[in-house]
Amino acid sequence: MSNVIGIGAAPRRKEDFRFLTGRGNYVADVKRADMTFGVFIRSPHGHAVIRGIDKAPALALPGVQAVLTGDDVAADGLGSLPCGWGIHGADGLPMKEPPFPMLAQGKVRFVGDMIAFVVADTLEQARAAAEAVVIDYAVLPAVVGVLEAVRPGAPQLFDDVPNNLCCDWELGDKAAVATAFKRAAHVARLSLVNNRLIGNPMEPRAAIAEYNGGTGHYTLWTTSQFPHVVRFLMSALVLKIPEQKMRVVAPDVGGGFGVKQFHYGEEAVITWAARQVGRPVKWVADRSEGFVSDRHGRDHVTEAELALDQNGKFLALKVVTFANMGGYLSTFGPNIPTNLYGPLLSGVYMTPAIYCNVKVVFTNTVPVDAYRGAGRPEATFVVERLVDVAAAEMGIDRVELRRRNIIPKESYPYQTPVLVEYDSGDPMGCLEDALASANVAGFAGRKAKSERDGKFRGLGFSTYVEACGLAPSRFAGRLGARGGLYESATVRVHPTGQVTVLIGTHNHGQGHETTFAQIVSEKLGVAFENVDIVFGDTDRVQFGMGTYGSRSLVVGGAALAKASDKVVVKGKKIAAHLLEAGEQDIQFKAGVFSVAGTDRIKTFQEIAGAAYVPHDYPLEVLEPGLEEQAYYDPVNFTYPGGCHIAEVEVDPETGTVTLEKYTAVDDVGTVINPMIVEGQLHGGIVQGIGQALYENAVYDDISGQLLSGSFMDYTMPRADHLPNMTIKTHSTLCTHTPMGVKGCGEVGTIGSPAAVINAVVDALSHLGVQHVDMPATPNRIWRVIQNAAMPRAAE
Amino acid sequence: MRSFAFHRPNTLYEMSALLGGVIDSVPLAGGMTLLPTIKQRLAAPAALVDLSKIPQMFGIAVTDGVLTIGAMTRHVDVAESAEIRSKVPLLASLAAGIGDPAVRNRGTIGGSVANNDPSADYPAAVLALDATIVTDRREIAADAFFKGLFATALEPEEIITAVRFPVPSAGGYAKFKSPASRYALVGVCVAQKAGKIRVAVTGAGPGVFRIGAMEAALESSFTPDAIAVIKVSSENLSSDIHADAEYRAHLVTVMAKKAVMAALQTL
Numbered sequence A: 001m002s003n004v005i006g007i008g009a010a011p012r013r014k015e016d017f018r019f020l021t022g023r024g025n026y027v028a029d030v031k032r033a034d035m036t037f038g039v040f041i042r043s044p045h046g047h048a049v050i051r052g053i054d055k056a057p058a059l060a061l062p063g064v065q066a067v068l069t070g071d072d073v074a075a076d077g078l079g080s081l082p083c084g085w086g087i088h089g090a091d092g093l094p095m096k097e098p099p100f101p102m103l104a105q106g107k108v109r110f111v112g113d114m115i116a117f118v119v120a121d122t123l124e125q126a127r128a129a130a131e132a133v134v135i136d137y138a139v140l141p142a143v144v145g146v147l148e149a150v151r152p153g154a155p156q157l158f159d160d161v162p163n164n165l166c167c168d169w170e171l172g173d174k175a176a177v178a179t180a181f182k183r184a185a186h187v188a189r190l191s192l193v194n195n196r197l198i199g200n201p202m203e204p205r206a207a208i209a210e211y212n213g214g215t216g217h218y219t220l221w222t223t224s225q226f227p228h229v230v231r232f233l234m235s236a237l238v239l240k241i242p243e244q245k246m247r248v249v250a251p252d253v254g255g256g257f258g259v260k261q262f263h264y265g266e267e268a269v270i271t272w273a274a275r276q277v278g279r280p281v282k283w284v285a286d287r288s289e290g291f292v293s294d295r296h297g298r299d300h301v302t303e304a305e306l307a308l309d310q311n312g313k314f315l316a317l318k319v320v321t322f323a324n325m326g327g328y329l330s331t332f333g334p335n336i337p338t339n340l341y342g343p344l345l346s347g348v349y350m351t352p353a354i355y356c357n358v359k360v361v362f363t364n365t366v367p368v369d370a371y372r373g374a375g376r377p378e379a380t381f382v383v384e385r386l387v388d389v390a391a392a393e394m395g396i397d398r399v400e401l402r403r404r405n406i407i408p409k410e411s412y413p414y415q416t417p418v419l420v421e422y423d424s425g426d427p428m429g430c431l432e433d434a435l436a437s438a439n440v441a442g443f444a445g446r447k448a449k450s451e452r453d454g455k456f457r458g459l460g461f462s463t464y465v466e467a468c469g470l471a472p473s474r475f476a477g478r479l480g481a482r483g484g485l486y487e488s489a490t491v492r493v494h495p496t497g498q499v500t501v502l503i504g505t506h507n508h509g510q511g512h513e514t515t516f517a518q519i520v521s522e523k524l525g526v527a528f529e530n531v532d533i534v535f536g537d538t539d540r541v542q543f544g545m546g547t548y549g550s551r552s553l554v555v556g557g558a559a560l561a562k563a564s565d566k567v568v569v570k571g572k573k574i575a576a577h578l579l580e581a582g583e584q585d586i587q588f589k590a591g592v593f594s595v596a597g598t599d600r601i602k603t604f605q606e607i608a609g610a611a612y613v614p615h616d617y618p619l620e621v622l623e624p625g626l627e628e629q630a631y632y633d634p635v636n637f638t639y640p641g642g643c644h645i646a647e648v649e650v651d652p653e654t655g656t657v658t659l660e661k662y663t664a665v666d667d668v669g670t671v672i673n674p675m676i677v678e679g680q681l682h683g684g685i686v687q688g689i690g691q692a693l694y695e696n697a698v699y700d701d702i703s704g705q706l707l708s709g710s711f712m713d714y715t716m717p718r719a720d721h722l723p724n725m726t727i728k729t730h731s732t733l734c735t736h737t738p739m740g741v742k743g744c745g746e747v748g749t750i751g752s753p754a755a756v757i758n759a760v761v762d763a764l765s766h767l768g769v770q771h772v773d774m775p776a777t778p779n780r781i782w783r784v785i786q787n788a789a790m791p792r793a794a795e
Numbered sequence B: 001m002r003s004f005a006f007h008r009p010n011t012l013y014e015m016s017a018l019l020g021g022v023i024d025s026v027p028l029a030g031g032m033t034l035l036p037t038i039k040q041r042l043a044a045p046a047a048l049v050d051l052s053k054i055p056q057m058f059g060i061a062v063t064d065g066v067l068t069i070g071a072m073t074r075h076v077d078v079a080e081s082a083e084i085r086s087k088v089p090l091l092a093s094l095a096a097g098i099g100d101p102a103v104r105n106r107g108t109i110g111g112s113v114a115n116n117d118p119s120a121d122y123p124a125a126v127l128a129l130d131a132t133i134v135t136d137r138r139e140i141a142a143d144a145f146f147k148g149l150f151a152t153a154l155e156p157e158e159i160i161t162a163v164r165f166p167v168p169s170a171g172g173y174a175k176f177k178s179p180a181s182r183y184a185l186v187g188v189c190v191a192q193k194a195g196k197i198r199v200a201v202t203g204a205g206p207g208v209f210r211i212g213a214m215e216a217a218l219e220s221s222f223t224p225d226a227i228a229v230i231k232v233s234s235e236n237l238s239s240d241i242h243a244d245a246e247y248r249a250h251l252v253t254v255m256a257k258k259a260v261m262a263a264l265q266t267l
Ligand SMILES: Cc1cc2nc3c(=O)[nH]c(=O)nc-3n(C[C@H](O)[C@H](O)[C@H](O)COP(=O)(O)OP(=O)(O)OC[C@H]3O[C@@H](n4cnc5c(N)ncnc54)[C@H](O)[C@@H]3O)c2cc1C
Pocket: B026, B027, B028, B029, B030, B031, B032, B033, B034, B035, B051, B071, B072, B097, B098, B099, B100, B103, B106, B107, B108, B109, B110, B111, B112, B114, B115, B117, B119, B120, B121, B122, B158, B159, B160, B161, B181, B182, B183, B184
């Protein structure tokens, strides 16, 4: 059929027309008749007891409909915000899981913690009323750093969580690691900080809720990456309303990066409030509110040691990490620095023994959860930095040391000592390709030129792997997941042969409407423009776990491929009937059913027509209609990876780091749309560069105030910070996903921080610098240079 | 944002009457600083008096070696003015480096100078070029105008109508941008006129200030090397999450050298 745009093609993105012409439909665009406006009152203190709340002055103001507080939540018997993962400590005991009330009860634990919700006829009235609520606080000392929080005498967030320790988690063979360290020729050690980040999607979070008193139905429009999960958690566990009476719609969403893949208290409060006031309620966060309430990411303090033999072969890796959880457990919180971190410490290397201990710690900060990459950038940073330290200390070239330890292509599938089995990969191939693409051979010349200009030039490598396509449910269940992680898709073929896909993933910038249409176009031979993708509405889409962890194509796309295959199977049955042939003799190719070896054919469109107008149809054995659904639960994670090479120039006078060149060669498996993959890589890499050079969420350690609470102080990477990038793929096919895909949403963010910092350290290596913490800001680099043991020139 | 009255006078006289007549009335120029504070409910003026329709507050002209810029002139207009680019190029490049295009398309020189943000760019040029601040009632020399953190010699309801810059024989401005806000982490302006040198620093401390030692050194030798060893003390400089005081002190010398290099280009 004409206009098939299939796998490997690069059509322009279908969704961009509505976005670029201002016709997207975001939550803030949703208007309901008679709607009211809500404002959250948030804690201005990092840690305080709420002694009393006086609503009366607010309730007396014009237009005010309700002022709801934690007491109202308790009086209604509502549940607390659930954590989707229950991990266990090294002692076998479950993590400490204090309640996370949707509105604070008795105590606030971070600046931004929600205390009350004020609803009024207009936004202005709600704001004025919020200012009129009088809250009496007894301010307590706050603790914001992980190391400080576990010290004896530190402020305690919860009475029943001693030393603020949520969980003391471990993975790996401690004894084997200890033995290996004893026979090591060299041990490389590194202490590092993985800086706290704020995702800052372009669209702030927002919600609008409506209650229908006639039917008892609720509708919530929310900026979510996983509306079905919000519906389940909120109806079953928080508000305790029948799941079938709850509809959650996540329409166009302006970026997520993880920030929108949690069930937030705001969603529950606003849904509950809509029923209380009997009118729709709308809330749109402003940017400042986002800074103190969107879940933050990263925030680790780590000590790592790598044992090597005299030839530089890795013998064992030992990692101890303190991971900040913030003030409460968010939806995926404890899973990120444990299950999504420890298993990735194997990297692309044949390290025989690994032990990882993670202390998961509460502090008076915004809850920390998944942010693009989630756990895997942290692991990659530890491993790739440590490899460079070891290389420098042993006098072995960094690339050579990697070559000696990289898992050869032939050794896949490769079982690591930390749970996971890599199904496929060719890290060496990616490395060699990247070395050539980055013109590493010409680096010496470029460095000499920089030196003539008084600048230091450095080159940094990151050969990395990640685990994505979250996730095999059975495996995740063993690790503590409280839900499944499959995905679903329905392929609805209309009587015209045109197709609507209903899928449980959520598109918020990734280009799913294009990629998924390409899959269907290829599978069914239907024109690309005749395939529409529907997502983000629990009343339209059967079910879904949503979009995060680079899972949409890997898990959702697989469900879609399966459902498409089922359509073909049914189509063949119909064709066999119409063509009076045996089903086994029917072939399907490029949108045409034919009897093998003959010229008797039926087009896909004719078959669809017959399915809906079954005058001549095998009604005795086959139902009419042409619509198939599939659920897909992966058998393993996928393991994209690759090699990133960053080249930087450092101005020693000001400490400014300039990224001069960036090369990424990634193995993402089958590429459906190369343009979209390149875009995902660009975005991901820039977020990693942001972490390495610019972004930092900083708290005042005494008051718990967020010092980087606006774009005036939180440095987002900008276009003029960045060079043109060389992006290539060097793919091996995933052996267990239907199309060989591995996912590409997070690779950029995972590979890049280590590449950039390795380049910065390389540029400063002649000064004896071994490590630089992120972000490598001018001030920090200037300090590092000042403090470095400068070789004294003869005077 | 709370509700407020909005006035748009056509004459200075009307303007003064409005500002004097309504308690808590505030002049509005580009609004780039004022409007965010109102939106965040940090300020709640009773009335805004918009200055954008008062003809006397506009215009760029050079007469008798003096460049006069009307207070309501936007940063983009200064950046693009052929007259300024040829006579006082440092001002054009300074204006071109303020914030981002949206800010430059709205923000004005009068608003910036009146606001005296410790990290703003214009105050450094006003001080180094020995400019005169012209108000609706008097003229104030730059040296007497800036009074530290957001404070100036302006009296209540006094309005800047123009800034007069003597055209220097050479001048340069070098700014180390805050990576987040793009305000000056440290900005140094160097100007030479009739053998006299003035060096003014913004961003580094609570207010714009001059460095006498550098001025003297440059008067004997107008080269970057002449000031390479002159360091300012970090004692009274600002420290924040982007730059500590010692780093700022170091940057002052680095940026001063760059400003001299830029000035030498204009000779
Ligand atoms: C994102 C961003 C980045 C920025 N980056 C920079 C930067 O890099 N460098 C820099 O220098 N600035 C920067 N600014 C500030 C910008 O230059 C503003 O334009 C300036 O601070 C205020 O000018 P305005 O015309 O917008 O004044 P307004 O905001 O309208 O007014 C500011 C104050 O001055 C008063 N005022 C205004 N005009 C007069 C007058 N003629 N007489 C007396 N009082 C008056 C007002 O009442 C108000 O109190 C930035 C601003 C933003 C928002």
